[in-house]
Amino acid sequence: QLSCFCAFISGLHSSRSRFVCYLVNYQEINVIRCCTFVDVVGVSNFTSLLLSSEDNMLYVGAREILFALNLSDISALTWKTPDRKREECSFKGKDLQTDCFNYVKILLRINSTHLYVCGTYAFSPVCAYIVSSTADFSLVKSDTGEIVTEDGRSRCPFNPEYKSTAIMADGELYAGTVSNFQGNEPIIYKSLSQGTALKTENSLNWLQDPAFVGSAYIQESQPKGNPVGDDDKIYFFFSEAGKEFDFFDNTIVSRIARVCKGDIGGERVLQKKWTTFLKAQLLCSLPDDGFPFNIIQDMFVLTPSPEDWESTVFYGVFTSQWYKGASGSSAVCSFTMGQVEKAFNGRYREVNRETQQWYTYNHPVPEPRPGACITNAAREQGISSSLHMPDKVLNFVKDHFLMDSVIRSQPLLLKRNVRYTQIAVHRVQAAKKAYHVLFIGTDDGRLHKAINVNNKMHIIEEMVLFRDSQPVQNIELDTEKGKLYVSSFSELVEVPVANCTNYQSCGECVLSRDPYCAWNGKQCVDVRLAPPRNTWQHDVDEADTSAICNKTLQSPRLAKPPPTRMSSCQVIIIPANTFKVLPCKLRSNLAERKWEFSESAGHFHYPSPEGGLVVVAQADRQETYECWSVEEGFRQLLANYCVRGEARRESTTLTGRSRTPQVSQEEFIILPGETRSPQITTKTYWNELIVVCALLAFSLVVFSLFVVYRNRDHMKSMLKEGECPNMQQKKPRIAGKPAENLPLNGNAVTASASDHKGYQTLNDNYICSTPPHECSSPDNSKSFSESEKRPLNLRESHVEISPTCPRPRVRLGSEIKDSIV
Incomplete structure (x- = not known):
């Protein structure tokens, strides 16, 4: 494990603060840190993460290797592809160095003692079982010592680059992937049980080249004994080609699809096929002009509890296939379970098979409702399973699998020039109410921590997770330990959900709006790591510092010091009539920088582009300059300088007169971020003069060549005059030879x-x-x-x-x- 420390860097315009994570060595694992790093030489493609609450382990699937991680030990398990399979993969036209390996794509817990794992296995997908006890972490083998495997087709993709999803529900595997080598037969597949495996019907075009990003299991049968008697459902999230938009070419739409857990197929119609497959469109668009973010990148389903499934919220990350203003923009949208239920209980769409045009179906629908699960109302009609469904209902489902209603939402968070890839959401119970904290990964290896307050998003902090700018591929959230596990192509990082020690004052702690942190009168503490006290205070909704910070002891960072207190300022001595840049870095990007100075400073100062102040020293005078941070009424002193100018003194030496100022070694001042130097460095323009002269000479040469080129014809005519007499002199005619x-x-x-x-x-x-x-x-x-x-x-x-x-x-x-x- 690698510990790391956090450093403050400003520059994110829409966030309060930005803390960047730097990775260091293997020591000091118990110090306060922002992340822990796991790295294994030669291992890449951390494609699967499984956080198991049964044994408090994190299981990681990579290329031809799996890991079991806990706080004290790391277990590794290799699962390599045989050479014979790799040769077959290469013979099929795949790259032997990249494609013909075993990439773990599915890693799920099947019961309390075993895991279920599937890999691409050099474009020949295979699934196996893993013993996951504390004493053993190995593949299940037969009596002959061979690894017990199953065919992975329709469960795991052939190509490691293909997006797929899988989820386990009561021992059943539900997977969204492709079922053939070419990757042109998408499928939603149910297997592993003793019953019949189910899949989607390819001939009916239920799926149009989908890219699956996630799946969820929601127990809508809870609580037990409810009057509806509904079934549990499996939801799939993907983007695909929108065939209903015939006026656009290659229009991509985001979808949510669902199937019922108790579906076992039809008896005569849709045999071994889904009888409850329905899908609807998810639309995340801007409120003003309706600009769509139509490509879903990831979806996180936040359910408070299995019994409270009606309060489920779907948080999705979306991008657009079109550009507006800036390329690479991303949006975060949320959808409620009420919106989803309304869409799936609404009207259907049907397609004209001759014209391939989609229309809203406005005619009566058969009973029981097509695509619905078996409920108490259906049981009263003698229909206890999908096998008892009437043929007219199943025939209707075959052609009316698309819902007419669009599930719409406006972006909660919109970022320009940022491409979000993954998202995880944590429900945090604060002192007064619960908040949803979003952790969003980007394509350059950053993590944004944001919170939704009064329908406004606030980015609390931004962290750089990886040493290389790699896209975030997976995020696993451990709500009990308050940890995030984030993986990229070649790195895996553990990040705590909060780091309250970064806020060094009461104002910073309150203005951060971080529901994990509170002010106890002396410092900002994590409310989850210490017992609650009456003195802990925070205000996430209003961030009112006057009501909280004024009750605590005033510190030098909270009260403005008197101007006459010279001991608190940093004395800077520079030669008279020279300038110096006074730095002042904000600790919050929402704060405003304000410089204060005495009236005697006059006009000998001006702001720098970086936010500092350029001051010109005056002879035998000292001026005080203070940099304050102002945010929502909260003032904080960031820097205090006392600039003294010394007049230039002429001194006679052996070589002549010197105009260097006489400054003693004890008067040198070291500014933050600078090192002690025995000489005073002043601004000179020697380098600029050399550059300007070089550019001027180059411009003159180019201009001369241009003039010569423009007058080349005239110069040729001048040079060729008198060529005929010269030719006669150079080439005399031979005597005696007659002229022609x-x-x-x-x-x-x-x-x-x-x-x-x-x-x-x-x-x-x-x-x-x-x-x-x-x-x-x-x-x-x-x-x-x-x-x-x-x-x-x-x-x-x-x-x-x-x-x-x-x-x-x-x-x-x-x-x-x-x-x-």
Whole structure:
């Protein structure tokens, strides 16, 4: 086990305070801590958590290994995949390094002595039994020493990335997963009993590519002897494609589905299929414009007691497939059992099989009510089980499994740029009433602790749980011990539900609105860890500090000290006419920072962007600066500084004059977060000057290159003038060799040549514009230009050789252009 300490960090805009958890070594396990860390080298994918109240153990399922944890011991059990299975998995096209392992996906208690576990087993799901006694933690084996296993299909997914859920109710396993290798046959399955296994009907499209996030067992038959005589129900929570919204492509909706525990299928219709399967839509949307958070990420079902199941509240975490304002927003919504019951007792929807359009069914429904459990009213009609249901009722259920009513809710908590992944809710009994405290995990490994007060959410604190920013995958809440067990991909953390020692004053304790904490007159204490006293006080609803903190002894943090009390301030000595930043960190993000100083300070100060105060020291003067935190009328002194400026003194040395101030070593002041330094550091701008000069030089170079590039054509024309005379000097013609007076083909030029097809103009990289007086003969000194826009007459084209500039020139009609061979 690893202990850790908590450090205060500000910056969360919607929370009171933010305490960040840092992990340290294996020592000091009994000190006050915010979390305990469990790490095993080489173990990853903590996919399953089971908190067992029977033996006070935490069971953890990971990749090819399981753990049994308590306060004094850790037991490990390996469950590896054989090499043969891994080779088969690789042959099927799966990754041997990631997919072809045994990922534990189901870990449930089946009775007081055994656990039921299922794993992917290299894309061949298998289930087994584990002995969970204090002296033994091992897989159940046969007489031959082989592990007793069962087929895991329809119970455990093939792919470890697939979202599934499972729950145990009276020895029966209810699972929501997929039943085939491809993952395209979703199923809600009931098994493990001596009776017939039940499942959903795939041909009727009861499920549309669902992603299961949770399930719950609610004993609606309680209390025993009630007049309704209803059956217990199993609820499933998932998101799927909403086929009823045909005007949108790939619209995802959140669902709640239920089945009855006593369902055993139909006799002639829906044999070995659910006869009580119904589903309804969950909608978490904004109140102003109805923007939907349509993808459910997790659901926590809070039931006060089995007998008080009607007070059940469903807390869900939702995200949206669309963006509004900021990406990655999340919302927390709650639904009551009354809303759920009203939806499942309302009207049905039916689908037109030809057009696939969904409509509200407004016609009479058969009796007993389709999809309902067996109640006393049905028993009076001679229907004691689903096998006795009339065929017309079961045929109606086959096509009317979707409810028309939408279970709506508005977000209790809305966070921008935060993606919530898991949620757990604790019902806390305070001095006057009970409160629901929410623990919400994020995709970057943080935990938000929030409370719902008067329909307003207050984030009490935020904790960083993991060393790496990994998504929170599972949260298990131990209400008796007040512990949270949070797992990620490779880490497992234990976190107490409260850490009241972080609040250092009466105002902080009351303003936190933490129902776990109360002020006893001297300090903030956890009300669960000590016997109750009459002096304990807290006000979660109003957070009135004046009614509580004024009754206690005033401390230096609660009363404003007199300005003349110089012993309480931190003396800071700096050279005159230099500035210093005075830090002031708030302990609450809902508080306001207020600086107070004497009138003589004048205008030699201004606030810094970080919330501090920049002060300029004046020669031979001392000013007092106080930083106060103000929140809902509560004032708290955070920092008190006495800034003294010393005039610069000139002193003659061997090398010349020095203008450094004469400050003794005893006058150095160490600020919070700083270390003692033998020199006084003042602000200089040498680095800034170097950066500015470098940027200016770079800008000039870029501008020069840009000017050269824009005028490249003009510069080329200037450089190429006079190229023809130079060429004649560099390349003299060989004596005795006749000059070329004919075209290259050696034939005489005839203007009416029938095979003349024109000339192709060649791109000469070193061609120049020859001046007329250099490259023209006296006889041919006329300047030609194109006087009219007309096609060139190829019959009038021929080649001319000038004796002055022996470069061939092409005559194209009335134009003469240079050419090169």
